Amino acid sequence: MGIYLKPDIGLAHTRLSIIDIGGGAQPISNEDRTLWVVFNGEIFNYLELRRDLEKRGHRFSTHSDTEVIIHLFEEKGEKCLYDLNGQFAMALWDEKKRRLFLARDRMGIRPLYFLIHAGRCYFGSEIKAIFAADSSILREIEPDVLGENFTFWMPAGKRTIFKNIRQLLPGHFAWVDRNGIRENEYWDIPLAPCERRNVRSEPEYIEEMRELLIDSIRLQLRADVPVGAYLSGGLDSSSITALVRGHAANRLKTFSVTFSDATYDESLQQEEVVSFLNTDHAAVRCESDTIASVFPEVIWHAETAILRTAPAPLFLLSRLVRDSGFKVVLTGEGADEILGGYDIFKEAKIRAFIHRDLASVSRPQLLKRLYPYLAFSPTESASYAVRFFDVGASPADPFYAHRPRWKTTSWTHNFFRKEFANFNLVNPVDSMASVYADKLAGLDFFSAAQYLEAKTLLANYLLSSQGDRMAMAHSVEGRFPFLDHRLVEFAGKIPPVLRMKGLCEKYILKKAMAGLLPPAIIRRKKQPYMAPDITSFSGKAGKECIDRYLSDGAIAAAGIFRPQAVQQLLQKCIRSQRQGFRENMAFVGILSTQILFEKFIVGFSTR
Numbered sequence: 001m002g003i004y005l006k007p008d009i010g011l012a013h014t015r016l017s018i019i020d021i022g023g024g025a026q027p028i029s030n031e032d033r034t035l036w037v038v039f040n041g042e043i044f045n046y047l048e049l050r051r052d053l054e055k056r057g058h059r060f061s062t063h064s065d066t067e068v069i070i071h072l073f074e075e076k077g078e079k080c081l082y083d084l085n086g087q088f089a090m091a092l093w094d095e096k097k098r099r100l101f102l103a104r105d106r107m108g109i110r111p112l113y114f115l116i117h118a119g120r121c122y123f124g125s126e127i128k129a130i131f132a133a134d135s136s137i138l139r140e141i142e143p144d145v146l147g148e149n150f151t152f153w154m155p156a157g158k159r160t161i162f163k164n165i166r167q168l169l170p171g172h173f174a175w176v177d178r179n180g181i182r183e184n185e186y187w188d189i190p191l192a193p194c195e196r197r198n199v200r201s202e203p204e205y206i207e208e209m210r211e212l213l214i215d216s217i218r219l220q221l222r223a224d225v226p227v228g229a230y231l232s233g234g235l236d237s238s239s240i241t242a243l244v245r246g247h248a249a250n251r252l253k254t255f256s257v258t259f260s261d262a263t264y265d266e267s268l269q270q271e272e273v274v275s276f277l278n279t280d281h282a283a284v285r286c287e288s289d290t291i292a293s294v295f296p297e298v299i300w301h302a303e304t305a306i307l308r309t310a311p312a313p314l315f316l317l318s319r320l321v322r323d324s325g326f327k328v329v330l331t332g333e334g335a336d337e338i339l340g341g342y343d344i345f346k347e348a349k350i351r352a353f354i355h356r357d358l359a360s361v362s363r364p365q366l367l368k369r370l371y372p373y374l375a376f377s378p379t380e381s382a383s384y385a386v387r388f389f390d391v392g393a394s395p396a397d398p399f400y401a402h403r404p405r406w407k408t409t410s411w412t413h414n415f416f417r418k419e420f421a422n423f424n425l426v427n428p429v430d431s432m433a434s435v436y437a438d439k440l441a442g443l444d445f446f447s448a449a450q451y452l453e454a455k456t457l458l459a460n461y462l463l464s465s466q467g468d469r470m471a472m473a474h475s476v477e478g479r480f481p482f483l484d485h486r487l488v489e490f491a492g493k494i495p496p497v498l499r500m501k502g503l504c505e506k507y508i509l510k511k512a513m514a515g516l517l518p519p520a521i522i523r524r525k526k527q528p529y530m531a532p533d534i535t536s537f538s539g540k541a542g543k544e545c546i547d548r549y550l551s552d553g554a555i556a557a558a559g560i561f562r563p564q565a566v567q568q569l570l571q572k573c574i575r576s577q578r579q580g581f582r583e584n585m586a587f588v589g590i591l592s593t594q595i596l597f598e599k600f601i602v603g604f605s606t607r
Contacts, residue, residue: 002026004036009093013038018223024064034095039066040125041088041110044219099177106187107483108170108459121176127303149305150412151428154460157435161304170459191451191492210512216484217243228253229330233269236332242516254279257313259286276518284320286313289539299595301473302465306592307585310531314470322474334482337454338491340499341506348401354391398440401449412586415561446496533584534573549594558597
């Protein structure tokens, strides 16, 4: 660990050495030691920035990407952020001006939490680091935010599940001095409907997509250690893997998760891509009790309540990566959000089509194309699907695409004790509106759905609970070529009709990858990554987990949920492991909250 300590500032850093392994220890200062920085992440264009800075007279003492930040800050101050192509959370101390600069990358790949307490500002990449810094810091679950988690799967804005702990939002920086903290946005997702006069030809979009993705991968392969790739068998990770082959000197190492439950397993598709691309492949297999055995550890690293077990297999996957001698992996995360890949976008498009002719008998039949992979799909009955998806709702609603999902998830609120759930006085959707309503104003329903998905589910769940926290639990860095800000900005210029052409999701990407992947992978219907929820807790480890965290005594001690309602849910789950979407979310949400309570509220040690 590296430490810089003065009477009014303390910087500490534990390093995962990837670039300049021998010389890049932090904190790092400028030449006269008046600026100091600690930094988590990578600056991928650091070589180009360094060459320019050296021409301007800056002298470097290391070969690390971190030192580029400090010299670029000397040149441009806070505007240095516009030059950085990377994923980062940073803290920079200006010794002369006695103020602290905090910043987070554009898409929120790396986390940055902070707290103002007793006249001090505490910050870190993990909440537990803040708690460990001072035993007088309150450790208490915030009911309103837990209500948001049980509605949206994650917090609506910058609050976290712990009272008073905040996150610096993606694309934001902050100045901290004796007058307090001032936060500013420096970048936002430029996703807007395209004017006809700006629309280019389809081949032009396809060519630029391919070129930008290749260049993003080229930059993100920079490392002084071997780089591998996650390979799910879907279009996104397969595209990354296929394009990496042209820039990797050695045979690419790929990693995947497989499941004993065929409902979730994609091993056949993974094997097809591995054979086609000739990668050196390794997989971790999730048996019936595997997820339950690591679930408490998963919550310790996630530092929040979650409603699905999906992060657990990724926790196991990052362990496999580390055990295989790798520190860095490229992943396909982010493509669905920026390129229109999710079924929620397809669902919104179908609903809007039906809304234009509510008297049509044939249009509602299109809903049957949705969610064929769900065991209890709401589309099995056309009449029920019409009610479930509220086809009469107006597409002008800024939350048009998301309301059916939120309505389903909100059923989990039934398990909260009234004494705890004061968030019922504030509708969680109102909290979401206070953060994003202005941002969504003027967007078409498809673009609004993409923007909201990228700013909420991607940043606060997929890149956090499923991403950074699970990878870094085993000291593995995930890199995300689709989230290069140049690619995100380009995708925002693609007309909505080409992001999803008809009902063909990620149309431009599919065209860009034609000939580079097996046709079956490109044609394959979207199947989102999922993991078994209730069924993961049917074995010995699952029973031990339930007995410890969901007993009447444990539920009563936490005071969050109604013991009788929880026991009724458990009995229902015992009678039939195959429960619906709502029951699975309620079970995992309650269990994860109870684990969070034990590990952070009553069992946390600052030693």
